Amino acid sequence: MHEDARQRDAADPLADYRERFILPEGVIYLDGNSLGALPRATPDRLAEVVRGEWGEGLIRSWNSAGWIDLPQRVGAKIAPLIGAEPEEVIACDSTSVNLFKLIAGALSLKPGRKVVLSEPGNFPTDLYMIDGLEKQGLAQRRLAPRNELVGALDDDVAVLLLTHAHYKTGELFDMAALTRAAHDAGALVLWDLSHSCGAYPVDLNGCGADFAVGCGYKYLCGGPGAPAFAYVARRHQQALRQPLTGWMGHSAPFEFSDDYSPASGVDQMLCGTPPILGLAALEVGVDLVTQIGVERLYAKSQALSEFFRHCLSELGVSLDVVSPTDLAQRGSQLSFRHRDAFALCQALIARGVIGDFRDPDILRLGFAPAYLRFADMAEAARHLAEVLDSGEWRRAEFSERAAVT
Amino acid sequence: MHEDARQRDAADPLADYRERFILPEGVIYLDGNSLGALPRATPDRLAEVVRGEWGEGLIRSWNSAGWIDLPQRVGAKIAPLIGAEPEEVIACDSTSVNLFKLIAGALSLKPGRKVVLSEPGNFPTDLYMIDGLEKQGLAQRRLAPRNELVGALDDDVAVLLLTHAHYKTGELFDMAALTRAAHDAGALVLWDLSHSCGAYPVDLNGCGADFAVGCGYKYLCGGPGAPAFAYVARRHQQALRQPLTGWMGHSAPFEFSDDYSPASGVDQMLCGTPPILGLAALEVGVDLVTQIGVERLYAKSQALSEFFRHCLSELGVSLDVVSPTDLAQRGSQLSFRHRDAFALCQALIARGVIGDFRDPDILRLGFAPAYLRFADMAEAARHLAEVLDSGEWRRAEFSERAAVT
Numbered sequence: 030m031h032e033d034a035r036q037r038d039a040a041d042p043l044a045d046y047r048e049r050f051i052l053p054e055g056v057i058y059l060d061g062n063s064l065g066a067l068p069r070a071t072p073d074r075l076a077e078v079v080r081g082e083w084g085e086g087l088i089r090s091w092n093s094a095g096w097i098d099l100p101q102r103v104g105a106k107i108a109p110l111i112g113a114e115p116e117e118v119i120a121c122d123s124t125s126v127n128l129f130k131l132i133a134g135a136l137s138l139k140p141g142r143k144v145v146l147s148e149p150g151n152f153p154t155d156l157y158m159i160d161g162l163e164k165q166g167l168a169q170r171r172l173a174p175r176n177e178l179v180g181a182l183d184d185d186v187a188v189l190l191l192t193h194a195h196y197k198t199g200e201l202f203d204m205a206a207l208t209r210a211a212h213d214a215g216a217l218v219l220w221d222l223s224h225s226c227g228a229y230p231v232d233l234n235g236c237g238a239d240f241a242v243g244c245g246y247k248y249l250c251g252g253p254g255a256p257a258f259a260y261v262a263r264r265h266q267q268a269l270r271q272p273l274t275g276w277m278g279h280s281a282p283f284e285f286s287d288d289y290s291p292a293s294g295v296d297q298m299l300c301g302t303p304p305i306l307g308l309a310a311l312e313v314g315v316d317l318v319t320q321i322g323v324e325r326l327y328a329k330s331q332a333l334s335e336f337f338r339h340c341l342s343e344l345g346v347s348l349d350v351v352s353p354t355d356l357a358q359r360g361s362q363l364s365f366r367h368r369d370a371f372a373l374c375q376a377l378i379a380r381g382v383i384g385d386f387r388d389p390d391i392l393r394l395g396f397a398p399a400y401l402r403f404a405d406m407a408e409a410a411r412h413l414a415e416v417l418d419s420g421e422w423r424r425a426e427f428s429e430r431a432a433v434t
Numbered sequence: 435m436h437e438d439a440r441q442r443d444a445a446d447p448l449a450d451y452r453e454r455f456i457l458p459e460g461v462i463y464l465d466g467n468s469l470g471a472l473p474r475a476t477p478d479r480l481a482e483v484v485r486g487e488w489g490e491g492l493i494r495s496w497n498s499a500g501w502i503d504l505p506q507r508v509g510a511k512i513a514p515l516i517g518a519e520p521e522e523v524i525a526c527d528s529t530s531v532n533l534f535k536l537i538a539g540a541l542s543l544k545p546g547r548k549v550v551l552s553e554p555g556n557f558p559t560d561l562y563m564i565d566g567l568e569k570q571g572l573a574q575r576r577l578a579p580r581n582e583l584v585g586a587l588d589d590d591v592a593v594l595l596l597t598h599a600h601y602k603t604g605e606l607f608d609m610a611a612l613t614r615a616a617h618d619a620g621a622l623v624l625w626d627l628s629h630s631c632g633a634y635p636v637d638l639n640g641c642g643a644d645f646a647v648g649c650g651y652k653y654l655c656g657g658p659g660a661p662a663f664a665y666v667a668r669r670h671q672q673a674l675r676q677p678l679t680g681w682m683g684h685s686a687p688f689e690f691s692d693d694y695s696p697a698s699g700v701d702q703m704l705c706g707t708p709p710i711l712g713l714a715a716l717e718v719g720v721d722l723v724t725q726i727g728v729e730r731l732y733a734k735s736q737a738l739s740e741f742f743r744h745c746l747s748e749l750g751v752s753l754d755v756v757s758p759t760d761l762a763q764r765g766s767q768l769s770f771r772h773r774d775a776f777a778l779c780q781a782l783i784a785r786g787v788i789g790d791f792r793d794p795d796i797l798r799l800g801f802a803p804a805y806l807r808f809a810d811m812a813e814a815a816r817h818l819a820e821v822l823d824s825g826e827w828r829r830a831e832f833s834e835r836a837a838v839t
Contacts, residue, residue, distance in 0.1 A: 051489040060493045067489035075484055075711070076477060083657055084456040084472035088465045088788060096658055123706020125680030126531060133570070149692050154681035154706065157694040161679035165538070165572060172692070197690075246707070252488055253501055253710035274566035275530030276559035285602075285793050287554050287577070289562040301528025301559065302651070305658035306480070306711045383493060388690050 030343050030407050037336065037403035043329050046321050050250075050400040057405045057412075059384040061397025062224060062362050065250035071313045078309045099308045100277075100299060104258055106315045107249070110323050111222060111241065112232035113260050119295045120245065120308055124223055124257040127242040128158040128190075130271035130298060131259060135188040135217045135240060136168060137270045142187035143169045146216070148178060152196045155221055159190065178207065182214035189216050193231065194224035194360030197387050199352045201225070201360055205236040212237065217265075223247060227318045228361040228398065229327050233260060240265070248326075248361070248397060249318055251311030259298045266294050275300030321399055329398035330361040336403055337363065337396070340410030346417060351391065362395040369422060373413075376422035382412045435748050435812050442741065442808035448734050451726050455655075455805040462810045462817075464789040466802025467629060467767050470655035476718045483714045504713045505661075505682075505704060511720045512654070512663050515728050516627060516646065517637035522665050524700045525650065525713055529628055529662040532647040533563040533595075535676035535703060536664060540593040540622045540645060541573060542675045547592035548574045551621070553583060557601045560626055564595065583612065587619035594621050598636065599629035599765030602792050604757045606630070606765055610641040617642065622670075628652060631663075632723045633766040633803065634732050644670060650712075653731075653766070653802060655719030661712045664703045671699050680705030726804055734803035735766040741808055742768065742801070745815035751822060756796065767800040774827060778818075781827035787817045 038044055050066045052058060058066060082094040091097045105115035121127070132145055145159045149172045162168035173181035182189065189211040194201050204220065211218045219240040225231055227248030233241055239262050245255030261269060274289045276282045277299035281290070291297040318326070335356065341348070349366040353359045367373055367390060374386040384394040394409070416422050443449055455471045457463060463471060487499040496502045510520035526532070537550055550564045554577045567573035578586035587594065594616040599606050609625065616623045624645040630636055632653030638646055644667050650660030666674060679694045681687045682704035686695070696702040723731070740761065746753070754771040758764045772778055772795060779791040789799040799814070821827050 051485065053490045053492070056492070058492060064488075064493045064496075066492065067484065072481060072484050072489075075480060079472065079477050079480055079657070079715075080456065083469075084477075085458045087458065087461070087463060087471065088469045088790065089783075090658070091469075122527070122531065123680065123709075125682075125706035126527065126678060129678055151692075152681075153684065153687070153690050153692070153694075156692050157679045157681055157684065160694040161677040164675065164679070165570065165677050167570060252484070253495070254707045254712075256709070257706070270569065272566040272570050273531060273534055274562045274569070275528065276557075276562055277530075279558065279562065282558070283793060285558050287556075287558070287561050289565040301530035301662070302659045304528075304661070304709055304712050306715060307659075307709050310484075310711060378494070385493065388688060 030340050031404070034403040034407040041329065041403065043321060043325060043398065044402070047400045047402065049317060052400060055381045057382045057409045059382065059394040059396065059409060062247050062395030063385055064253055065247055065314060065397060066400050068250050068313050068317050070317070071252070071310055074313050075306065075310055078306065096303070096305050099305060100303045101296065103308055103312050103315060104295065106312065106319060107226070107258050110231070110318065111226050111243070111260065112234050114234070114263065116294055117263055118258055118260045119298050120256050120258045120311060121299055121303060122257060124221070124242050124244050125154045125158055126273065127257050127259040128155060128221070129161060130273050131219050131240045131242060132158060132162055132168065132188060132190065134269045134271040135219055138217060138265065138268055139187035142185055144171045144185040145169070145188045145190055146171045146173065146178065146181055146186045147190045148172060148175050150197070152192050152221065152223065155190060155192060179210045182210060182216055184215065186214060186216040188219055190219045190221070192221040192224065194229065196224050197391055197393065198364050199224070199360040199362040201358050204238065208236045208238050224360055227323065227326070228330055230323045234262070238262065245311045249311065250314030252307065254307070255311045256304055256307045261295050261298065271298065273300040277301060277303065318399065326398045330396045331356050333396040333398060333401055333403065333406055334363050337406040337410055340407050341413065344410055344414040346410070346414045361398065362393060364391050364393045366390050367392055372422040372427040373416060375427035376416045377412060379427070380412045380416070382409050435745050436809070439741070439808040439812040446734065446808065448726060448730060448803065449807070452805045452807065454722060457805060460786045462787045462814050464787065464799040464801065464814060467652050467800030468790055469658055470652055470719060470802060471805050473655050473718050473722050475722070476657070476715050479718050480711065480715055483711060501708070501710050504710060505708045506701065508713055508717050508720060509663055509700065511717065511724060512631070515636070515723065516631050516648070516665065517639050518665050519639070519668065521699055522668055523663055524703050525661050525663045525716060526704050526708060527662060529626070529647050529649050530559045530563055531678065532662050532664040533560060533626070534566060535678050536624050536645045536647060537563060537567055537573065537593060537595060539674045539676040540624055543622060543670065543673055544592035547590055549576045549590040550574070550593045550595055551576045551578065551583065551586055551591045552595045553577060553580050555602070557597050557626065557628065560595060560597060584615045587615060587621060589620065591619060591621040593624055595624045595626070597626040597629065599634065601629050602796055602798065603769050604629070604765040604767035606763050609636070609643065613641045613643050629765055632728065633735055635728045638665060639667070643667065650716045654716065654723055656716030657712065659712070660716045661709055664700070666700050666703065676703060678705040682706060682708065723804065731803045735801045736761050738801040738803060738806055738808065738811055739768050742811040742815055745812050746818065749815055749819040751815070751819045766803065767798060769796050769798045771795050772797055777827040777832040778821060780832035781821045782817060784832070785817045785821070787814050
């Protein structure tokens with residue numbers, strides 16, 4: 030198993046990219062799907078932004094350092110990773126705030142329809158942002174299990190809102206098929222790409238998608254709480270109206286007029302002043318993912334997770350896998366159901382194998398392919414086998430829950 | 435004039451604090467009301483957050499480094515600067531997004547009333563966020579000049595939304611009087627403190643205010659696009675409902691339930707995942723402002739602007755001052771009306787005196803008291819006099835407008 034891993038690492042065309050990240054000693058990091066690791070170039074770039082652009086340039090840097098265009102510049106760099114044109118993507122706000130803008134925006138394009146359809150167990154914030162609009166009286170939330178979604182698409186549905194790769198299981202939706210089904214029913218589609226962008230070659234325009242949002246701090250390695258992004262298909266950009274009409278989404282923000290007039294294109298998705306430190310860090314992560322290439326990242330992540338399963342099998346570990354075993358249906362993670370998933374997760378962390386726990390019984394291991402080695406898979410599998418064998422996860426210290434895991 | 439400045443600097447109890455900032459050589463920075471200068475402690479703190487907390491701690495830092503409580507921690511530190519209790523303030527999102535939450539939240543407390551009253555010429559994003567809710571059909575915007583505001587407070591007004599210190603002129607509202615007038619009319623008040631917090635001793639609770647928002651990147655020195663803050667008076671926290679119901683404002687975000695249930699207290703103002711880099715930088719700025727003391731900062735800013743006027747007068751410069759000349763009615767800035775304000779501003783910048791221009795004819799000079807010297811006032815006045823005398827601002831290079839000034 031370890032020799033096999035050695036050979037795979039030696040043959041891995043992405044092996045050298047691990048050096049492009051700063052990773053702690055003695056840690057196998059299987060949580061890049063929650064918070065991506067730190068690119069080696071980020072600290073220096075941030076120091077330059079802070080000392081040079083802010084400290085020396087001061088207010089002048091809005092022009093001289095290009096701060097004012099940073100949301101568009103970073104958005105344009107994200108675009109090719111998700112099958113979009115540069116003018117269709119903008120980096121701004123949080124995933125949650127962008128969901129609100131785009132659910133409301135989509136509703137504005139479908140007068141007479143109020144239903145926003147999603148699935149139970151979607152990532153909570155996706156569902157909660159529908160709730161917010163529902164309490165405003167502007168939307169009506171409808172949930173249907175994933176195998177009943179197509180049947181739930183009736184004349185009342187304005188928007189189908191789905192997360193492409195499920196946060197808990199990694200299961201993928203067939204983006205092309207669901208988009209087609211929604212359009213056939215006269216609805217629009219909003220995809221949450223948080224768990225696929227940067228790890229899976231998404232093709233929004235190839236699928237005819239309408240809208241999308243995604244997260245900057247997972248596979249894009251933009252840092253904790255990094256800005257998110259929003260995608261608006263070009264054909265909707267003229268008619269779309271979103272309610273968070275802040276000054277940066279105005280057609281002429283520096284004329285300081287009393288009345289809002291939306292900027293053209295995707296720029297109207299902007300609201301407040303852009304968070305420059307966060308955007309600068311995100312740009313470094315996006316540049317690195319772009320350089321490695323999302324197709325190669327996807328291939329390696331699948332190879333990693335398959336090899337991890339192979340190692341578990343060699344070690345005689347049998348766990349209830351809730352992720353699809355069919356590679357074509359799986360994002361870049363493997364999740365296991367276990368009654369004591371929380372304690373197992375804590376026992377692994379104590380050994381330096383960082384995965385995460387999702388309530389109530391899921392141990393979730395992510396395979397961020399840019400910085401993981403096959404040797405890490407073999408080691409992580411060995412640790413998991415030992416933890417299960419030894420029963421060390423039953424120790425009291427591992428069962429006390431902290432706020433975030 | 436210069437000797438006078440020297441004596442004033444020698445007697446200035448805040449003089450040593452200038453060393454706590456990193457400022458470029460050869461620049462007199464009169465735009466701290468737009469982007470505050472860089473605290474000397476910020477680069478090291480950010481490097482620690484990036485290399486240590488993100489790079490080494492990875493996902494664990496949400497607990498071990500206290501990231502998860504950062505919005506509350508920074509909010510609690512801002513609270514005493516604005517006359518609030520620690521549990522009434524939270525740092526999150528942008529000023530614009532927080533305006534949306536609180537206008538909508540205030541409307542939810544006043545069923546049957548839809549009017550949001552403000553003044554023409556308020557900072558654009560304040561007005562635009564009303565527009566967004568108006569287009570949702572949830573609000574009705576009404577504007578009245580400041581001397582007619584009280585008369586415009588009728589039974590339809592749900593919220594009075596005003597900016598405490600005017601962004602263009604620095605003119606202050608009488609917060610206590612306007613709040614009382616609004617309450618007398620059965621309305622709630624939302625104060626935008628962007629141009630007063632950190633430079634002027636605001637007393638929200640003393641005035642009986644209901645809600646407030648404010649900016650992190652001006653006098654609080656949080657860096658470009660820093661997170662903003664929101665204040666909700668304790669008496670409203672239980673009943674308030676805001677529509678941006680993201681997972682971080684949930685009462686139990688890590689239970690991942692399908693239904694939104696608001697967190698108690700000011701925490702329900704949170705929406706998406708908090709921007710850690712921005713919050714960490716903001717915390718440094720807030721700590722520094724707190725240490726200097728907002729009363730002392732206010733006293734010095736008034737002394738600086740009065741001395742600047744005195745220098746102009748000594749130099750025989752006569753300009754149309756649009757800021758109140760009565761100190762009690764003025765925030766930390768002086769604005770001048772001039773037909774060629776843009777070119778004047780550019781000519782000053784070319785000499786290293788950075789102020790800013792506000793459309794169509796305002797030259798705006800801010801007196802951020804934490805890092806400016808009386809000598810800077812004398813020098814800036816001399817430069818302004820020379821620019822006007824020489825007519826150098828008439829040169830073509832100074833009249834071409836850039837995107838941001």
